Amino acid sequence: MARTRSAIKDTGLDKAFYIVDYILLGLVFLAVIYPLIYIVSSSFSDAEAVIQGRVWLLPIRPTLDGYRAVFEYNDVWLGYGNTVFYTLAGTFVNIVLTLMVAYPLSRKDFIGRNAIMFLFTFTMIFNGGLIPTYLLIRDLGLIDTRMVMILHAAIGVWNVIITRTYLQATIPQELYDSAKVDGASNTRVLFSIVIPLSGPIIAVITLFYAVNHWNSFFPALIYLRSRELRPLQIVLREILVENSPRMMDEMMASLSEDQLERMTERQYLQALLQYSLIIVATLPVLAIYPFVQKYFVRGVMIGAIKG
């Protein structure tokens, strides 16, 4: 836009518009960032100051007590470990299966591609529902196993669609034709042409899948029972949403005498722990986010081409 604007003079209204534009974006920017800053500052502040509402922008009487409480709490680490496992293993399976179907679907000489495509896309507008899906998982003997966290959403149809769209757009038919002339098998083509050329799309779907695994909470709620299998989000739900009193008692027990003295009121500890936990749980995603933002944007845009 900037290029074309210099060619012809702006009207007065245009100038007013740009001023409104700056003000509005500035307000949106503040509205989004302020709660995030507040959470970070509170997590580093003295619990009493937070509860009394004296923290507005920067931490007051900075302390790491909240983080210490989080780090001493075993359930959080157990959940962290489980989530890392589900995210790594789950994303790996996602990528392999997605490529296995998106590659054939991207080939124009793959007879039956429309039928298979329909089989996948239909599930986006109709599903059997929560209960029949639960009964299936139960009948397969997957309840309360690590496998269920990897298998229940092994393929995301949306990701299949964007991968297929990408492959169709980037790999010209001539490349397949010349590979065929050279006597390369389809498997050979997959490994020496398709995968090397699909780096960007693999990055995109890896991020989509990984963030989903990291943030997923409902499947674990219905399919898992054992405490030792629970992902981080379930632990978070207990501490952040349900404020389980039993958990708080355990927390209090894990603290030393003088720490206890400093935070006699359960509420103080709870509040501090919650703020720190929000940061600890979200940090991995938000820390890599600025570096990978362009891949998410690209993913959404490839999806838009299809639409």
Added chain:
Amino acid sequence: MATEMQAQQVAQIGRRQRIRWTKIAVNWELYLLALLPVAWIIIFRYIPMYGAQIAFRRFVAGAGIWGSQWVGFANFMRFFRSYNFGNVMWNTLSLSFYQLLAGFPIPIILAIFIHYCPNTAFKKTVQMVTYAPHFISVVVIVGIIFKLLATRTGIVNIAISNLGFEEVNFLGSFRAFPHVYVWTGIWQNMGYGTIIYLAALSGVDPELHDSAKADGAHILQRIWHIDIPGIAPTVIILLILRTGYLLEIGFEKVLLMQNGLNIRTAEVINTYVYKIGLASSNPSFSYAAAIGLFKSVVSFILIVAVNRISRRVSETSLW
């Protein structure tokens, strides 16, 4: 003569079919590759569709899905006649429409302002920050909402009482629930929602803008007459998709935000199914499955109908 031609035709069709089969045979590896994903989608997505027939049976644990007795539409009728039906339907639809009306236009407007922002660095910063909350998990988002909006200790209520007003019970009030639900959702997703519109806006032909400027059109006229029509197909596609999900209203977030005080407006179809079917100590699979199937069928009809209307009226459609 006629028979000869027929014979030729038959031969041609035969040849075509043979070519078809050779094509399939040549590409056998592709079929082998697709086998596992296709098996997955059949097992994990289509078997539950078939299993949805328990909605028409009376599920008995010992007999399983296939052995339980048929009861026709009894489970559906029970839902339609139940005391909760009206309330749950109203909550689902009103919350959905509220979210759609408030949440759908905001990313479009925001995208236009981002698109026209002359300062690239500022623009990039705004984008980076506003996209970020989309990646925070729903559990953490609800945790943040609980912290910030709590009475007495929450920063929002502290600010309200410092200004001399009375505290607002955001979290334990059925009146406040829809507003808190919808506006925190907008806070979380408005930035991310602009991405697709920004892509559409950058696809608008700049020459249209140049000639409109030469004709003396001011910026609002250009937005209205050039940009809006330019992104209209994208807007329509997203609107069709959203109508398909009207009854699927943010299941996880609603469930997490529910409590005894706001349940009057916070019980939606999905949470109701979960409670009857899975969270209850005496689960009723068939009844819950019937409610779930009712929802799926209505959603399906909605998206097909809206898509058809859109194809006729605007010549834009999903399929």
